Structure formats: C-alpha cells, structure tokens
Amino acid sequence: MEREEKDLMEFKSPQCPYTITVRRNPPRRAKKTPATNAPDVTTSSSTHFDTKDVPRFPIEEILQCQLPLSKTSTSENSENLRVFLRIRPLDIKKNSKKNVDGANIARSRLKGISPKQDMKKKTKKKEICLSVNDTRSVTLSPPQIMQDSRRVKTEVYDGFSHVFGSDSLQKEVYDRVMDPLVSDFIAGKSGMLAAMGPTGSGKTHTVFGCPRELGMVPRALQKIFNCTSNTCTSELTRSYYVSIFEIYSERGKGERIFDLSSDGVDLCLQQSTIKGLQEVLVSNAVEAEAVIARGMLKRATAMTNSNSQSSRSQCIINIRVAPNMFDGKVELVPNNAVLTIVDLAGAEREKKTGNQTTVRGYYEFP
Ligand SMILES: Nc1ncnc2c1ncn2[C@@H]1O[C@H](COP(=O)(O)OP(=O)(O)OP(=O)(O)O)[C@@H](O)[C@H]1O
Numbered sequence: 420m421e422r423e424e425k426d427l428m429e430f431k432s433p434q435c436p437y438t439i440t441v442r443r444n445p446p447r448r449a450k451k452t453p454a455t456n457a458p459d460v461t462t463s464s465s466t467h468f469d470t471k472d473v474p475r476f477p478i479e480e481i482l483q484c485q486l487p488l489s490k491t492s493t494s495e496n497s498e499n500l501r502v503f504l505r506i507r508p509l510d511i512k513k514n515s516k517k518n519v520d521g522a523n524i525a526r527s528r529l530k531g532i533s534p535k536q537d538m539k540k541k542t543k544k545k546e547i548c549l550s551v552n553d554t555r556s557v558t559l560s561p562p563q564i565m566q567d568s569r570r571v572k573t574e575v576y577d578g579f580s581h582v583f584g585s586d587s588l589q590k591e592v593y594d595r596v597m598d599p600l601v602s603d604f605i606a607g608k609s610g611m612l613a614a615m616g617p618t619g620s621g622k623t624h625t626v627f628g629c630p631r632e633l634g635m636v637p638r639a640l641q642k643i644f645n646c647t648s649n650t651c652t653s654e655l656t657r658s659y660y661v662s663i664f665e666i667y668s669e670r671g672k673g674e675r676i677f678d679l680s681s682d683g684v685d686l687c688l689q690q691s692t693i694k695g696l697q698e699v700l701v702s703n704a705v706e707a708e709a710v711i712a713r714g715m716l717k718r719a720t721a722m723t724n725s726n727s728q729s730s731r732s733q734c735i736i737n738i739r740v741a742p743n744m745f746d747g748k749v750e751l752v753p754n755n756a757v758l759t760i761v762d763l764a765g766a767e768r769e770k771k772t773g774n775q776t777t778v779r780g781y782y783e784f785p
Contacts, residue, residue: 501580503596504557507621508585509545555579589632592625597635601642604740604758613761626762627715636711636736636760640704643738643758658741660698661707663714666733679714679734698739711736736760 546562556577565571581595600610612635614622628634643659663679664686676686680697687694701707718734738758 498580501596502578503581503583503592504576504579505583505587505592505621505625506549506551506557506585507619507624509547551582551584552577554581557582589625589628589634589638593635593638597639598642600758601639604738604756605643605646607740607756609757609759611759611761613763615763622762626760637704637708639758639760640707640738644704644707659701659707660737660739660741661701661710662696662698662737662739663711664693664696664735665718666735668731677717679717680710681713683717698737707738731763734762736762 548560548562550558550560552558552575556575556579558573558575560566560573561568561571583592583595597612600612603610612626614626616622624632624634626634627636664683665677665679666674667677668674674688676688676693678684678686678696680699683697684695686696699706699710701710714736715734718732736759738760740756742755
C-alpha cells in the first residue's frame with residue numbers, strides 16, 4: 420500500500436500521457452524504498468509533511484483519456500483466434516438436377532403436374548432464415564410457420580471475424596481465411612484452419628473444393644510451393660512433409676486414430692501426443708496432393724464400412740516445413756512450423772454417397 424501511494428505521488432504530470440502503466444498487485448511484502456527526500460505520506464502524522472504540497476492525482480483525466488490503439492491490435496489478422504462464418508447456398512445445382520429425375524418424376528406424374536412445376540413448388544417452400552447484416556453479423560429468424568411461437572425468437576449473431584454470404588467464392592474465402600495462415604507458415608509460424616458445422620453445410624467443399632472451384636488445401640499447397648521455387652536460395656533448402664490422420668469416434672465406443680498415409684497403421688495417443696504418425700517428404704504441390712488424395716480415399720472406405728450413422732470422423736492434415744543443411748548452414752526461420760487443416764465430417768456423410776470409391780470434392784477417384 421505504501422509503495423502504491425508513493426507511486427501515485429511520483430506521478431506529477433497533469434497531462435494525460437499516451438501510455439499509462441497501471442501497476443496491479445504490488446508485492447505484498449515489498450521493502451520500503453530507502454529513505455529519500457520524498458516525504459512519507461503514510462506516516463504524515465509523525466512528520467511535518469503538509470499534504471497540500473502533494474500534487475493532485477489526475478484520475479479524472481486518466482479515465483477520460485482515449486488511448487490510441489496500436490496498429491496491430493486493430494488489424495483483424497492480429498487476433499490469434501478468428502471465427503469466420505460461410506453461408507452455404509440454399510440451392511445447389513447438383514441436387515436440384517437430381518430431384519427432377521427418378522422417383523420425383525413418377526411422383527410429379529401422379530400429381531398431374533410436370534416435374535419442373537413440382538420443382539418450382541418445392542423451391543417456393545424454401546425460406547431463407549439467415550440474413551447477413553454486415554461483414555461481422557447475421558440474423559437468424561424462425562421460419563414463418565413458427566413465427567407465432569413464443570419460444571422461437573429472432574436472434575442476431577455478432578462478432579465474427581468475417582461473414583461470407585452464400586454467393587462467396589472459394590478465392591475470396593481463401594484470400595481472407597487461409598492466405599494469412601499460409602504466409603505465416605512460410606515465415607515460420609504454425610497455424611490451423613478447422614472447418615466446423617453440421618453435415619452438408621459445406622466444410623469439405625470449402626476445405627478441398629472441386630476441380631473448378633479449388634478449396635483451401637490445393638490453393639495453400641500451390642502458394643507454398645510456388646513461393647518456395649520462386650524465392651531466394653535459402654528457401655530452397657526447406658523440406659516439406661505431409662501427414663494425414665483421422666480421429667474416428669463411434670457412439671458407445673472410444674476414439675480411434677488412424678494414420679491415413681499409404682502404409683499407415685492404427686495410432687495411439689500418449690499424453691496428448693500421437694505416436695507413430697508417418698510423414699511423407701514431398702517436393703511439390705502435386706506430390707502433396709497425391710498423399711492427401713490417397714488418405715482421403717482410405718478415410719472414405721473406412722467410413723463406408725462402418726456404422727457411419729452414429730460415428731464422427733475428423734480428418735487432420737499437417738504440412739510441416741523443416742530447415743535443411745545447405746552449404747554447412749542451417750536456415751533457422753521456418754523452425755518446424757506446422758500448418759494444420761481439419762475437416763470434420765458429419766454422421767450422415769457416407770449414408771448419402773453410399774459409394775466406396777467416391778470421395779466427394781477435389782479428390783475424386785474413378
Ligand atoms: N459454397 C458452396 N457452393 C456450392 N456448393 C456447395 C457449397 N457449399 C457446399 N456445397 C455443396 O453442398 C454439398 C454438401 O457440402 P459438403 O459435402 O462440403 O458438406 P460437409 O459439411 O462437408 O458435410 P459432411 O459433414 O456430411 O461431410 C456438396 O454437394 C457441396 O458441393
């Protein structure tokens with residue numbers, strides 16, 4: 420307490436400074452400052468010190484003062500954890516085409532209308548309940564049929580790092596979400612992108628994409644290897660390793676971890692560390708994509724053979740950069756940085772596709 424009061428006394432400037440150091444929790448048993456010329460206010464009764472000489476502590480000025488924010492704290496990239504929201508388009512061409520054929524055609528005929536009219540009716544029933552307010556918030560309102568219910572309310576979800584509307588492009592998402600992580604990774608800083616959401620919400624589409632709309636993984640690999648081959652010699656000394664594994668959990672059973680690389684086996688978790696995960700050395704984006712594609716195929720096959728309705732599968736891809744020896748020197752910057760990409764698959768995934776050899780998205784095998 421003595422120390423604190425002395426500190427307050429030493430603050431003589433009536434002007435509010437731009438930076439203020441607020442000392443909290445001073446050491447309780449702090450030694451008394453050796454005797455100086457400064458009067459001891461705590462024992463003022465035993466001294467001739469006059470409290471009128473003490474300059475007023477400018478508490479009001481400090482409280483009113485607007486501290487200028489530093490450049491880094493205002494930039495959204497400085498946040499360690501960023502949460503993005505991407506809204507999936509309501510109508511996906513692939514599905515609408517599927518609905519016109521087969522059983523739907525027969526049903527439309529029974530109703531005495533053309534399949535196209537039936538489709539139109541269906542589309543009319545679709546109601547958009549999620550609207551984008553601005554780049555950081557959305558409003559979720561109940562469908563009209565439930566609007567009288569007191570229990571369901573319109574809610575605003577605010578504070579996202581960025582909201583991508585249903586018309587957002589893969590490149591747009593990559594530039595804002597993934598590119599900063601890739602740049603950091605190239606500079607030696609680890610990062611992670613995790614796609615989360617209910618089944619069918621577009622996680623796999625965003626992470627892997629399709630040949631016409633490349634997702635985050637192929638775009639990241641392109642940047643990493645383009646950068647490596649285009650820049651200075653020190654970066655040519657780097658080696659890149661890819662590993663891919665799956666954390667698989669089934670209701671009523673524990674979690675299992677599988678190495679999805681070609682000769683990978685069951686893995687075990689020891690004190691939060693996965694033991695025995697294989698890494699594959701890759702020298703370009705094509706090689707890296709091949710390792711990931713094979714892993715995705717292995718994952719899909721395992722999912723199809725399992726009781727996928729009650730299971731969840733999390734696929735984790737790691738790209739690690741390691742410094743190499745070059746002319747007797749070691750490049751120190753990319754100090755084993757790891758870029759991790761997580762794709763969480765929903766329970767109904769394989770029930771819908773039902774085909775062992777098809778991995779949806781970018782990695783498709785004949
Ligand atoms: N932004 C988008 N633009 C076009 N099509 C999309 C978009 N997002 C998702 N889709 C399509 O929606 C369908 C479901 O998406 P996707 O498989 O990515 O969902 P998911 O969240 O990974 O589902 P699961 O958890 O079951 O694996 C796919 O046919 C996908 O191509």
